[in-house]
Amino acid sequence: MNQHSDQIPPEAEIDDDVYILDRSTVSNILDAVEAGDQQALSVLMDPLHAADIADLLEQITQSDRADLIQLYDREFDGEILSELDESLREEVIGFLRPDVLAEAVRELESDDVVDIVEDLDEPHQEAILEHLEDADRVAVEQALAYPEDSAGRLMQRETAWAPEHWNVGQCIDHLRNAEELPEQFYHVILVDPKMRPLGNVTLGRIMSSHRDTRLSDIVEEMFQVIPVNQDEEDVAYAFNQYHLISAPVVDESERLVGVITIDDAMSVLDEEHEEDILRLAGVSEGSLSDTVSETARQRFPWLGVNLFTAILASVVIALFEGTIEKYVALAVLMPIVASMGGNAGTQTLTVAVRAIATKDLTGANVWRVIRREVFVGLLNGLAFAIVMGAVGVLWFGSMELGYVIAAAMVANLVVAGFAGTVVPVLLEKMGVDPALASGTFVTTVTDVVGFFAFLGLASIMLT
């Protein structure tokens, strides 16, 4: 971003309640693109933030994107690439003229370049890296040497630090003359002579303290150091748990190598949540701008797993074909058993998956939580047993059928409570993301147990 405006830029103030590209802006822009009206396009695009332009590009069709970028044909804010959905970056980079691309990436911070480059394929990576100045390219390549999704990829390498024995005046004078400061920073990190971080001093405290105050006297109480190989998910958790604003990153010998700020942690938290929500629904990747065939291919595997588990349930039903032939009411009521078990299981497993992610469900309370969920299943199972028993009797006029479905309901909801907690906990222990696989396993268990209990009881009680 341009930090050297000569005056407060009028575009800087975005209309209060317009966080979202409204429909008319989008259609006006598309009209300008269709009419080939470059000036109108510029006027419409100018007030938009890079994140809004990225959203715009995600919402329109591929051919509109190509036309828009071709017509726009001017300085392209590197931040737009940064904000753009990964699935579209290669496409948009392909549309940009080499000199425009070069300019776009050169103005970005190195951690943003890393974020863009890490998901590109080799030729597109090269296209970007070759445009960087030598120092920046080295920085990006060093960052890429850290494991994917690690703190090392997330951090910025420029840090503001001071020796532990300095006072406020020395620190301010140093900052005023420093060459290489981060674009945004909120703390000065105190370090020992071996460059090991000892504490954070907020800029606000520095500015409101007298020049002869020792920095070590105004250090923040809360201080968290992040190992450079730590998973970014744990980094985000630490920021959220301990309300960190920035945290120093250290290498194996505990030396300061970079700093992570809360805005990056917030993005990670947002992405992790997105991933969890989608995984819970059996959608492990993808975005609205993917093509039909890409999307169909992404959704196919979990539908396939689901088909397999549904066939298991069918096999259970097939065991009782004779009973169903005699009492077709059983076929009518079967979906209720499956649906209630599946629903209760989903409720339980979602709570468990979330509690694992927020580290609220741990070894210390897992048995208590399982017991609680089983009793919850029992209580609701009894409640719905009464309701469904009544429905069975009233609808089909058979007391026995009422007993059977009531008993099946209790069994199914108890099993849902048990499996809904145990399955995600076991998956987590096995190193499998519980968000990804729990749903299928739990509904398989509830289906199989539910049908077996319902049809099995029916075959005993009704014949």
Added chain:
Amino acid sequence: MNQHSDQIPPEAEIDDDVYILDRSTVSNILDAVEAGDQQALSVLMDPLHAADIADLLEQITQSDRADLIQLYDREFDGEILSELDESLREEVIGFLRPDVLAEAVRELESDDVVDIVEDLDEPHQEAILEHLEDADRVAVEQALAYPEDSAGRLMQRETAWAPEHWNVGQCIDHLRNAEELPEQFYHVILVDPKMRPLGNVTLGRIMSSHRDTRLSDIVEEMFQVIPVNQDEEDVAYAFNQYHLISAPVVDESERLVGVITIDDAMSVLDEEHEEDILRLAGVSEGSLSDTVSETARQRFPWLGVNLFTAILASVVIALFEGTIEKYVALAVLMPIVASMGGNAGTQTLTVAVRAIATKDLTGANVWRVIRREVFVGLLNGLAFAIVMGAVGVLWFGSMELGYVIAAAMVANLVVAGFAGTVVPVLLEKMGVDPALASGTFVTTVTDVVGFFAFLGLASIMLT
């Protein structure tokens, strides 16, 4: 937090990779509580951050909580109340001695007190408010006058601001002598003579600029003002979308009334996500520390709705009782139809609900997204039609049955794609949270349409 440490406190440095209370710490603490060993308890609790202590209290049983707090019997960090799950706050407040509670809340920032007080019932609210100093109590009461979940509740009232014509030197001198500065601040807000915010200057820029630099020359390009009545969900969206660190809050006449910082926005984002995930699973509230009967009661309503919609599906099946009696294979295959439709519908609706929340699915692209999902359903429907057709033929030896289930599969997945997008969009337009209600509606549609297509086709083709 105590910001006036005389030296770098040894507790400030938390062990690198221990973000989570491990099982042994929890059980050691419980052992100390059981043994009534106050000193051991203090030694174990001292290194823990307030957020960790809150997690600890959430993970243990109610009677352990009471015993622990009674034994701890000393200064109680107000932050623990702030971090504690809402469902436990009243209970823990009830355990605290009045003088300990008074001390705990007095050391909190007013926005944290608001966060605690707003969820308490009247007597507990009073118990806290009466312990505050007059100025703080007025501040909290004013904040409570803003609508629930609004920016006004979230903001802190202390701000660091400067007249637009000041230079860096004037600003630094002012801050050094200021009486009432926020505990944490990252920007100085430039204001006009009517106290309307004009721009943000980062503290880093101020510290690294010379004293005669005009503040308006180093203002940040990105600047976002938050109306005081804005919903906190939109506030969090703006922070995440535009990478804000702090933003001024203004009243109706655009005067500065407070400031919101990113750590509060991050908490809101986290809560909103949590709510969305749980709502998608039909769990609208609750935490792991709720009792069995509370939890059963919370889960009951959506299970009830689900039972109602499952009965609708049963009614459809009942229409075809005669056909099922003749071809009991239909009963065996029914769950597959329901399960595949439900799964595809859940995939689609989750993507749609997320896209609505992130404002990626808007009026501008809704028809394109619906068309895409229908085609995705068609493609996967055709793929699974082949698979299931083969299964039908091989298992039951009937070509006709193969055709029927294949055709039902296509119909069901196309409907799942359509309903999975249209239902959340319509709910959103009607002002209902799509995360809360979409699942039930979509699976009802896929169940009803799926059974109708499957059994209806069967009754035509097999007889």
